[in-house]
Amino acid sequence: MLNEPKYIIIKKNLQLKIENQDYSLGTKIPSEAELRQEYDVSRHTIRQAISELVNDGYLVKQQGSGTFVSDYYKTRQIGNGKKTIGVITTYLSDYIFPSIIRGIEEELSKHDYSLMLSSTRNNVENEKRSLESMMAQNVDGLIVEPTKSNLMNPNLNYYLSLSEKPTPLIMLNASYEELDLPFVALDDVKAGKMATEHLIDLGHTDIGIITKSDDLQGKNRLKGYLKALYDAKLTFSNEFIMRYDTEAKNDLPSLIRIMLESGQLPTAFVCYNDEIAVMLIKELNDKGISCPDDISVVSHDNSFYSTTLPSVKLTSIEHPKEKLGIQAARSIVQAVENREPITSYIFDPELIIRESTKAIAEKDEIEI
Amino acid sequence: MLNEPKYIIIKKNLQLKIENQDYSLGTKIPSEAELRQEYDVSRHTIRQAISELVNDGYLVKQQGSGTFVSDYYKTRQIGNGKKTIGVITTYLSDYIFPSIIRGIEEELSKHDYSLMLSSTRNNVENEKRSLESMMAQNVDGLIVEPTKSNLMNPNLNYYLSLSEKPTPLIMLNASYEELDLPFVALDDVKAGKMATEHLIDLGHTDIGIITKSDDLQGKNRLKGYLKALYDAKLTFSNEFIMRYDTEAKNDLPSLIRIMLESGQLPTAFVCYNDEIAVMLIKELNDKGISCPDDISVVSHDNSFYSTTLPSVKLTSIEHPKEKLGIQAARSIVQAVENREPITSYIFDPELIIRESTKAIAEKDEIEI
DNA sequence: GTATTATATATGTACGTACGAATTTAGGGG
DNA sequence: CCCCTAAATTCGTACGTACATATATAATAC
Numbered sequence: 001m002l003n004e005p006k007y008i009i010i011k012k013n014l015q016l017k018i019e020n021q022d023y024s025l026g027t028k029i030p031s032e033a034e035l036r037q038e039y040d041v042s043r044h045t046i047r048q049a050i051s052e053l054v055n056d057g058y059l060v061k062q063q064g065s066g067t068f069v070s071d072y073y074k075t076r077q078i079g080n081g082k083k084t085i086g087v088i089t090t091y092l093s094d095y096i097f098p099s100i101i102r103g104i105e106e107e108l109s110k111h112d113y114s115l116m117l118s119s120t121r122n123n124v125e126n127e128k129r130s131l132e133s134m135m136a137q138n139v140d141g142l143i144v145e146p147t148k149s150n151l152m153n154p155n156l157n158y159y160l161s162l163s164e165k166p167t168p169l170i171m172l173n174a175s176y177e178e179l180d181l182p183f184v185a186l187d188d189v190k191a192g193k194m195a196t197e198h199l200i201d202l203g204h205t206d207i208g209i210i211t212k213s214d215d216l217q218g219k220n221r222l223k224g225y226l227k228a229l230y231d232a233k234l235t236f237s238n239e240f241i242m243r244y245d246t247e248a249k250n251d252l253p254s255l256i257r258i259m260l261e262s263g264q265l266p267t268a269f270v271c272y273n274d275e276i277a278v279m280l281i282k283e284l285n286d287k288g289i290s291c292p293d294d295i296s297v298v299s300h301d302n303s304f305y306s307t308t309l310p311s312v313k314l315t316s317i318e319h320p321k322e323k324l325g326i327q328a329a330r331s332i333v334q335a336v337e338n339r340e341p342i343t344s345y346i347f348d349p350e351l352i353i354r355e356s357t358k359a360i361a362e363k364d365e366i367e368i
Numbered sequence: 369m370l371n372e373p374k375y376i377i378i379k380k381n382l383q384l385k386i387e388n389q390d391y392s393l394g395t396k397i398p399s400e401a402e403l404r405q406e407y408d409v410s411r412h413t414i415r416q417a418i419s420e421l422v423n424d425g426y427l428v429k430q431q432g433s434g435t436f437v438s439d440y441y442k443t444r445q446i447g448n449g450k451k452t453i454g455v456i457t458t459y460l461s462d463y464i465f466p467s468i469i470r471g472i473e474e475e476l477s478k479h480d481y482s483l484m485l486s487s488t489r490n491n492v493e494n495e496k497r498s499l500e501s502m503m504a505q506n507v508d509g510l511i512v513e514p515t516k517s518n519l520m521n522p523n524l525n526y527y528l529s530l531s532e533k534p535t536p537l538i539m540l541n542a543s544y545e546e547l548d549l550p551f552v553a554l555d556d557v558k559a560g561k562m563a564t565e566h567l568i569d570l571g572h573t574d575i576g577i578i579t580k581s582d583d584l585q586g587k588n589r590l591k592g593y594l595k596a597l598y599d600a601k602l603t604f605s606n607e608f609i610m611r612y613d614t615e616a617k618n619d620l621p622s623l624i625r626i627m628l629e630s631g632q633l634p635t636a637f638v639c640y641n642d643e644i645a646v647m648l649i650k651e652l653n654d655k656g657i658s659c660p661d662d663i664s665v666v667s668h669d670n671s672f673y674s675t676t677l678p679s680v681k682l683t684s685i686e687h688p689k690e691k692l693g694i695q696a697a698r699s700i701v702q703a704v705e706n707r708e709p710i711t712s713y714i715f716d717p718e719l720i721i722r723e724s725t726k727a728i729a730e731k732d733e734i735e736i
Numbered sequence: 737g738t739a740t741t742a743t744a745t746a747t748g749t750a751c752g753t754a755c756g757a758a759t760t761t762a763g764g765g766g
Numbered sequence: 767c768c769c770c771t772a773a774a775t776t777c778g779t780a781c782g783t784a785c786a787t788a789t790a791t792a793a794t795a796c
Contacts, residue, residue, distance in 0.1 A: 006780075007780085031745075031747085032747070042780060042782070044780065044781070047748095048780090051419075061746095061748090063747045063787065063789075064746055064747065065745095065790075066790095067747080084505070092473055093466035097466075098460060098461035098466040099461045105485060109486065109487075112497075114501055115485045116452070116482055116483065116484050117483045117484070117485045126477075129477075129480075133482055137450055304676075311678075373750090374750075375750085401775085410751050410752070411751095412750065412751070413749080413750060415778095429777065430777080431757065431776070432757070432775080432777065433775095433777080434760095434776060435776090
C-alpha cells in the first residue's frame, strides 16, 4: 500500500478533494506547475494523474485556461452506477407470471436496480434472441425462467459462455439439468409427492395424473407422483398418465374427453396446474361426473384459477410466486454486489385444501 | 489536416489496422520499441497514441507481455445501437396491466427493442424515482401510465423537462390534463356514457355509480355517466355517486355496506371497473339483493373478473388491453425512428353484454 | 473608457534518459 | 525430458528539457 505509484497517490488525493467539494463543481484546480510544487514531483507525473481523472470524467482540461472540475461526472456516475438486471420469462401476462415479475420488480426497485424484461413465449428461438439482446445491453445480472426445460435446449452454449463471464445468472422455476446453474424454485418433486399423498391419505388408490412433458416442473411433479405411489405400494395405469407439451395445450380438452370415454376411470387426478385442473373439471362436469363427489382433483400453483370455478374451489399446492421473484432478485443483487457465487434456493411446497378433494370412504358409504 | 499531432496520426493508423483486421482480435501488436522505429518517433509519443486506444477499448496492455487487440470493443459498439424503451405503470401484476405490458413487450420485441420496466404502485414518490432512473439509463423512449392522474402531480416539471428533450414520451390509459402530452387510451367519457345508456335503454331511471376519484379514467367515466343522464333528461342522487381513491380501496366494502343500508336504492349501478363490480355484487348478495334481478350492474374493463363470479357474469365495457400496449409501443417506436411528434390514439369503447344487467320492465312484470 | 497588443500563464506536443516490474524466452543442470 | 534460473523483452513509473498553442491578463495606444 505504501509503495503505490506517486501518480496514483496524487490521483486519489485529487479525487478525494473533488468528492469533498474542496474543489467544487466547475472551479479551476491548481495548475500543473503549482501541483508539481505541492507534491514535489515532475510535471509528467502530475499530468499522468490528471489524465486519468479526465478519463474518469472528474476533470476537464482546457488548453491555455486550466483544468476544471467537471459538472458531468456526477450524472455519469449515477448512470453508470445504476445496475440493470435482465429478466427473461416464458410468459408475461399469463397465470402466475405477473406475480413473479412483480416480486422481482419490487425487490430490485428496493435496491435501486433497473429491470429489463423480455419474454420467450416458450419458444427457444425467442429465448436465443432475448439472451443476445440482454448480453448486448450489458446487463449486470440475469434471471431466466428456462424455456422447454425438459427438452434439449439449443441455447445451452449461450448459458455456458455466460457462466464463464462475470455476469451472474440465476434460473427461475426450473433449471437445465445438463448445466449446473444456480436456481430458485419450488421443490416440484416434493410438491407432486405431497399432492399425491394427500389423495392417498383420503383413501384413493386409483390415481391419474395430467402433466406437462416439455418442462422440468412437469417432469418433477410426475416424479413426485410416482414416488408417492411407490412408497404407498400402489400401482398406476399408463392410460391415466397423460402428458402434453406447450404446442398441444389447445388440443388438451379433446384429449381429456377421449380419455374420459375410454372405460374405467381413476377416482382421483393430480393436475400439473390449476389451469389444467379447471379444464379437467369442466370436461368431467360435461360428462355428468362430479368433482369432488365422483372424482377428486388436486392441482398445483394455487393461482386465481383455484377459486374461479362456480362449482368447486380447488385443492392446490401453493406456489411461492412473489416470494420466488423476491428471492431470485435478492440472490442476483447479492451476487452482483459481492461477486460471490449464487447458491440455489428451494421453496418447500404447502398444500391448500379446499373443496375439490374428498375422502373415498365417504363415497363408498353413499354407494353402499 | 496535415499538421495533426504525430500521436493522433499514429493512433488513427493503428485504429484503422485494428478495424481492417490487420491486427486481428486478441493478437499482439508490435511492441513500443518496434512502433518507435516504424514511425520514427519517441517512445513517449507511441505510448500516448496507445494510451488513447486503450481508453477507447480497442487495446489492452499487459506489462511484460505486450499490447493486445481487445475483443471487447466490438460488443460495446453493438450494445450502443440497441434501443431501449422505458415503461412505467402503476401496477404490474394486477388486473389488466399484465395484458397491457404483454402487448408492449410483444410489439417492442418485434422491432428488436428492449423494454425497461418499473412500477409506481400508484405512489407519486415512486413515480419520481422511476422517472429519474429511466432518465439516468438514457432510455430512447418512454411509455408512462400516469400515477394519480386526476390529482396535482408533483412530478409535472419532470415531464415538462422531458418533453423539451428529444426523448419521445407517450402516456397510457390517461394523461395529465395540465400538460399537453400525447397519449393512447380508451375513450373513457364515451365508455361511461355507453355503460349508462345501456342501463337507460333497459328502462332504468335510478342509476348510481361507484368510481375512482384520483385518476382521470374515473373522472372521465363519471363525466360520461352524467352526460348520459343529462341527455336522457334523468336526474341523479348525490348519495349514489360514490367516489373513492387508491388509499381508500380497502375500506370500500364497508362503505358500500353503509350505502346499501341507507334507505332507498337505485335499480342499477355503473362501476369503475370489474373489481369494484365484483365487490358490489358480493355486498348486494350478502344483503339478499340479487343481481341482476333486483339491481343491474354494468362495469368496465372486461377483465377476468367479468367471468369469475359463480352467480353472474358481468356486463362490461371492453378495454383494449393488449391492443393498447401494442399501439403505445408502435407509436413510440415510430417516434424514435422518425423523430416525428407523436399523435394521440383513442380507442372506441365496446359493450359486452352478459348477465349482470336486465331490463327493468321484466322486473316490474314479475312484481305485478 | 475601449480596443489593441504584448506578456504571462496554462495546457499540448515531443524529445530524451533511467530504472522498476512483470512476463517470456533461452539456457543450463539434473 | 523436465525443472530451475538467468537474460531478454515489454510495459510501468519517473525524472528531465524544449517549444507550441490556447487563453487570460496587463500594458499600451487611441
